[in-house]
Amino acid sequence: MPQGRYTYYDFTLSLCPQCLARVEAKIVFEDGKVWMRKRCPTHGLQRVLIATDIEYYKRIRNYNKASEYPNSFHTPVTWGCPFDCGLCADHEQHSCLTVLEITDRCNLSCPTCYAESAPDHGDHRTLEEVERMLDAIVRSEGEPDVVQLSGGEPTIHPHFWEIMDMAKARPIKHLMLNTNGLRIANDPGFAERLAAYQPDFEVYLQFDSFRPSVLSCMRGKDLTKVREKALANLNRVGLSTTLVCTLQRGQNEDEMGEIIEYALKQDCIRGVTFQPTQVAGRLENFDPATDRLTPTEVRQRILDQTPILNGNDLIPVPCNPDALTMGYLLKLEGEVFPLTRYIDPSALLDNTTANTIVYEQQDAVHQQLLGLFSTGCSVDVAQEGFHELMCCLPPVKSASLGYGNLFRIIIMNFMDAYDFDVRSVKKSCVHMVQPNGHIIPFETMNLFYRSAVQRAHLQQLRAEITPVLQ
Ligand code: SF4
Numbered sequence: 001m002p003q004g005r006y007t008y009y010d011f012t013l014s015l016c017p018q019c020l021a022r023v024e025a026k027i028v029f030e031d032g033k034v035w036m037r038k039r040c041p042t043h044g045l046q047r048v049l050i051a052t053d054i055e056y057y058k059r060i061r062n063y064n065k066a067s068e069y070p071n072s073f074h075t076p077v078t079w080g081c082p083f084d085c086g087l088c089a090d091h092e093q094h095s096c097l098t099v100l101e102i103t104d105r106c107n108l109s110c111p112t113c114y115a116e117s118a119p120d121h122g123d124h125r126t127l128e129e130v131e132r133m134l135d136a137i138v139r140s141e142g143e144p145d146v147v148q149l150s151g152g153e154p155t156i157h158p159h160f161w162e163i164m165d166m167a168k169a170r171p172i173k174h175l176m177l178n179t180n181g182l183r184i185a186n187d188p189g190f191a192e193r194l195a196a197y198q199p200d201f202e203v204y205l206q207f208d209s210f211r212p213s214v215l216s217c218m219r220g221k222d223l224t225k226v227r228e229k230a231l232a233n234l235n236r237v238g239l240s241t242t243l244v245c246t247l248q249r250g251q252n253e254d255e256m257g258e259i260i261e262y263a264l265k266q267d268c269i270r271g272v273t274f275q276p277t278q279v280a281g282r283l284e285n286f287d288p289a290t291d292r293l294t295p296t297e298v299r300q301r302i303l304d305q306t307p308i309l310n311g312n313d314l315i316p317v318p319c320n321p322d323a324l325t326m327g328y329l330l331k332l333e334g335e336v337f338p339l340t341r342y343i344d345p346s347a348l349l350d351n352t353t354a355n356t357i358v359y360e361q362q363d364a365v366h367q368q369l370l371g372l373f374s375t376g377c378s379v380d381v382a383q384e385g386f387h388e389l390m391c392c393l394p395p396v397k398s399a400s401l402g403y404g405n406l407f408r409i410i411i412m413n414f415m416d417a418y419d420f421d422v423r424s425v426k427k428s429c430v431h432m433v434q435p436n437g438h439i440i441p442f443e444t445m446n447l448f449y450r451s452a453v454q455r456a457h458l459q460q461l462r463a464e465i466t467p468v469l470q
Helices: 054-063 127-141 160-168 182-186 190-195 212-219 224-237 256-264 295-305 345-349 364-373 442-449 452-463
Strands: 007-015 022-030 033-040 044-051 097-101 146-150 174-179 201-206 241-247 269-276 324-332 335-338 406-412 430-433 439-441
Touching: 007 033, 033 054, 044 054, 054 295, 097 127, 127 160, 127 430, 127 439, 146 160, 160 174, 174 182, 182 190, 182 224, 190 224, 201 224, 241 256, 256 269, 256 295, 256 406, 269 295, 295 324, 295 406, 430 442, 439 442, 442 452
Parallel strands: 097 146, 097 430, 146 174, 174 201, 201 241, 241 269, 269 406
Antiparallel strands: 007 022, 022 033, 033 044, 324 335, 324 406, 430 439
């Protein structure tokens, strides 16, 4: 009997990257990698690499925890996923992090920008719109875990400080500011004023590379000095900061270890988030055929470039394990200790128990950590922001540690039309609030819901399919 070229592993629905039609897709193992094979009636057969590590891809499924839902859904199930976003009643995860875009405009025009922002693009949201969106998040979540003010570049909004006050006045556990850092670097007193919003406030700072050529390719100019100045100001005022690094093959995938090493030395930095480029919006210097990176390749490269980490230090995040990978480290008196290897995976998956990081190994590092963790357990680091940064993370209990001792490595993959998987997008937990109160997954927002042209195309796609129930 002839043997197939590949091993058929799973079946899902995906999208045609050319026309965004919903198409059936097989997940197969072939050449030691995981591929999606799909066929569009108009554009034919497509084969997309979705993971370079078969064993890790299979392991992801073991980290899937019970869904948690928002207080209410906002749209009915009519056309089927992903054409009903709002969130629709078929979504399987609440908003762990909600992005609120307060402006379309930016003080840069990056060649890589999913929002296609520029100095004269679109408009600022009015204060009334921002208020409505904040209220929509609170209605949906009660006490939202993380809200991120974004754009465009949020710091150029003419009512930026009023918006910060409005956000801080809501029961948001952790507020973030997504910024390119220009104002933090260049405006005297800007960092000081931001720092006054602590605790439970953090800067999410664009930081793609140390190389001027990479920054010119992805950001349109050499921003190395801007990044240095911004970080000097953030260190000076002691404002918690996460670096966010957009990844593009051939540009910066060899710099991840160096970025982590650099970040670990900065007092203000609490972690680095790596995001493979989502094929969406403006991508002037990017070829999807050659420049995409899969999350498993990013994970392996981090492990290769960061010798202190092993395979147990970067694990799936249970609320959305396909999209998110996490690793935690402790910074103690100038030394760094990987922490994630001590997490009991079964505790992560249980929503009902008080999850804690457990320590069972009797090595030297463990003894040192155990000493720290057994000195009273009276302060819960989670209460200082650690836990809230990802709602499903375990609390760390210690009398002697603070938020400044923790360092987080996250890989955040926002699927695009190439690797889109309906099974997985239903667990998307990074969402974007809209002025009409709808809350839309980041992935589908940038494919179907952002621009008038996209929304018109969505209407066409809907017209070509038969509505589902409800
Ligand atoms: S992604 Fe979520 S909200 Fe959007 S259609 Fe699918 S299930 Fe509904």
